[in-house]
Amino acid sequence: MNRNDILKIIYQELEKVNADHIPLKEQTDMTTDLNVDSVSVMDLMFAIEEEFDVAVPLNDLADIRTIGELADLVEKIGAA
Amino acid sequence: MGDIFQKFEHIKKVRGHFLEQSACNPLGIKIDEIYSPTQARILGQDCIMLGTNNYLGLTMNDEAIAQSVEATQTAGTGTTGSRVANGSYQGHQALERRIADYYDRKHCILFTTGYQANVGFISAITGKDDYVLIDADSHASIYDGCKLGDATILRFKHNDPENLAKKLARLPEDANKLVIIESVYSMLGDIAPLKEFAAVSKKYGAYIMVDEAHSMGIFGENGRGLCESEGVEDQIDFIIGTFSKSVGTIGGYCVSNHDGLQDLRYAARAYVFTASLPPAIVAAAHANLDTIQNTPSLRTQLWNNTDRIYDGLKAMGFTVGPHKTPVIGIQMTDIESGIRAWQILFEHGVYVNMALPPATPAGVCLLRCSVCAAHTPEQIDKIMDAFETVYRTLYGTPKSEAA
Ligand SMILES: Cc1ncc(COP(=O)(O)O)c(C=O)c1O
Numbered sequence: 467m468n469r470n471d472i473l474k475i476i477y478q479e480l481e482k483v484n485a486d487h488i489p490l491k492e493q494t495d496m497t498t499d500l501n502v503d504s505v506s507v508m509d510l511m512f513a514i515e516e517e518f519d520v521a522v523p524l525n526d527l528a529d530i531r532t533i534g535e536l537a538d539l540v541e542k543i544g545a546a
Numbered sequence: 547m548g549d550i551f552q553k554f555e556h557i558k559k560v561r562g563h564f565l566e567q568s569a570c571n572p573l574g575i576k577i578d579e580i581y582s583p584t585q586a587r588i589l590g591q592d593c594i595m596l597g598t599n600n601y602l603g604l605t606m607n608d609e610a611i612a613q614s615v616e617a618t619q620t621a622g623t624g625t626t627g628s629r630v631a632n633g634s635y636q637g638h639q640a641l642e643r644r645i646a647d648y649y650d651r652k653h654c655i656l657f658t659t660g661y662q663a664n665v666g667f668i669s670a671i672t673g674k675d676d677y678v679l680i681d682a683d684s685h686a687s688i689y690d691g692c693k694l695g696d697a698t699i700l701r702f703k704h705n706d707p708e709n710l711a712k713k714l715a716r717l718p719e720d721a722n723k724l725v726i727i728e729s730v731y732s733m734l735g736d737i738a739p740l741k742e743f744a745a746v747s748k749k750y751g752a753y754i755m756v757d758e759a760h761s762m763g764i765f766g767e768n769g770r771g772l773c774e775s776e777g778v779e780d781q782i783d784f785i786i787g788t789f790s791k792s793v794g795t796i797g798g799y800c801v802s803n804h805d806g807l808q809d810l811r812y813a814a815r816a817y818v819f820t821a822s823l824p825p826a827i828v829a830a831a832h833a834n835l836d837t838i839q840n841t842p843s844l845r846t847q848l849w850n851n852t853d854r855i856y857d858g859l860k861a862m863g864f865t866v867g868p869h870k871t872p873v874i875g876i877q878m879t880d881i882e883s884g885i886r887a888w889q890i891l892f893e894h895g896v897y898v899n900m901a902l903p904p905a906t907p908a909g910v911c912l913l914r915c916s917v918c919a920a921h922t923p924e925q926i927d928k929i930m931d932a933f934e935t936v937y938r939t940l941y942g943t944p945k946s947e948a949a
Binding site for chain 1: 556692700701909
């Protein structure tokens with residue numbers, strides 16, 4: 467799987483809940499920059515898991531803040 | 547020094563929105579006086595309570611009140627100690643035996659609340675090499691139990707046994723796995739496919755726990771819950787319950803046939819490091835449990851009332867949850883119409899709870915109604931009239947009329 471593909475899905479899913487239309491970048495902190503609740507961030511994982519056939523533990527998600535970090539995590543789990 | 551409260555700004559903004567829009571804030575309601583399980587005075591106004599978890603109306607059961615007064619007189623107002631120290635009275639032990647017998651299980655362990663039952667049970671029973679698989683719409687206490695434990699936590703899609711199977715299939719065969727679901731979900735009142743979940747768990751050698759908070763007292767011949775009515779009790783390893791809904795008081799428990807449940811008395815921190823239930827509560831729970839088991843007519847009454855309210859709201863055109871249960875979550879299109887609806891209901895003397903994300907699934911605003919066995923036909927008439935006014939004000943002619 468390609469990191470850019472992962473980013474594309476993250477942007478696409480986050481855009482659905484990004485009601486305030488805050489520009490999304492790799493550095494965007496999903497926990498503070500976006501007015502998106504934690505449940506929405508968890509829910510976007512289902513789309514990613516399906517697309518890339520991975521399972522991301524909630525434990526790993528706890529430390530993730532930016533979109534770039536999330537992409538790194540999915541890439542790492544996918545490669546394992 | 548920074549502002550440590552800064553993190554609450556976002557949630558305050560959302561909530562502040564409410565205050566601006568309404569003279570009285572649905573999220574800051576103070577109840578002046580409780581008259582009965584279905585009636586109260588709120589901000590000087592008499593209301594029918596359609597927003598409680600008092601499904602069987604047992605909060606003022608004469609027998610429970612009498613027993614609880616007597617328990618206070620004989621054993622005092624509190625135990626001032628943990629179950630593992632000075633807080634394990636004869637009443638606690640008798641209640642645990644009573645609950646175990648009620649469920650026909652070998653073991654029961656009592657907690658001080660249902661929240662603590664979930665947190666204590668989940669965090670203690672799962673270790674570093676174990677896996678916990680939880681439904682995405684799980685109650686906060688389930689999430690918190692996971693957070694406090696050391697296991698790897700995986701979420702599966704809400705009420706989706708196939709998604710659970712996919713997740714289980716990836717896990718090491720010899721690892722301990724615990725699947726956690728609720729039977730009736732507290733916001734939309736939707737029901738879990740228990741048989742399918744039990745079958746998937748069995749196929750992959752996983753333990754399964756069911757939280758019956760919103761189904762105990764409501765489903766099953768004896769009122770044990772959805773596991774009883776679906777006939778799957780023998781396939782469920784652990785059942786978690788609470789006294790704060792149908793039982794009409796406070797407290798939580800876990801029942802199981804696994805002897806290891808007793809080890810939680812040492813391992814579950816939410817059991818060890820908190821005071822046990824006061825004698826009055828133990829006595830009230832015991833009395834109400836007897837009433838629940840011995841009075842199936844309460845369930846008949848509750849379901850009759852549920853038929854009227856759920857069917858009526860659906861016919862009018864409101865968007866209700868997919869299954870008919872006494873938990874009725876009406877989905878509003880946005881927060882504004884939710885507040886407006888709430889206010890109209892309140893002006894008509896009907897109180898419901900308002901639920902907002904993140905407590906609600908899929909970010910919706912809900913009018914969370916709960917039916918009570920003690921609602922009278924006249925109260926239900928008033929409730930339905932109030933909802934009709936809401937519908938007319940927000941959406942126009944009710945569908946039931948247009949048809
Ligand atoms: C599904 C579920 N589990 C557990 C609880 C916690 O119950 P208690 O009020 O006993 O802490 C609740 C109630 O909020 C609930 O809805």
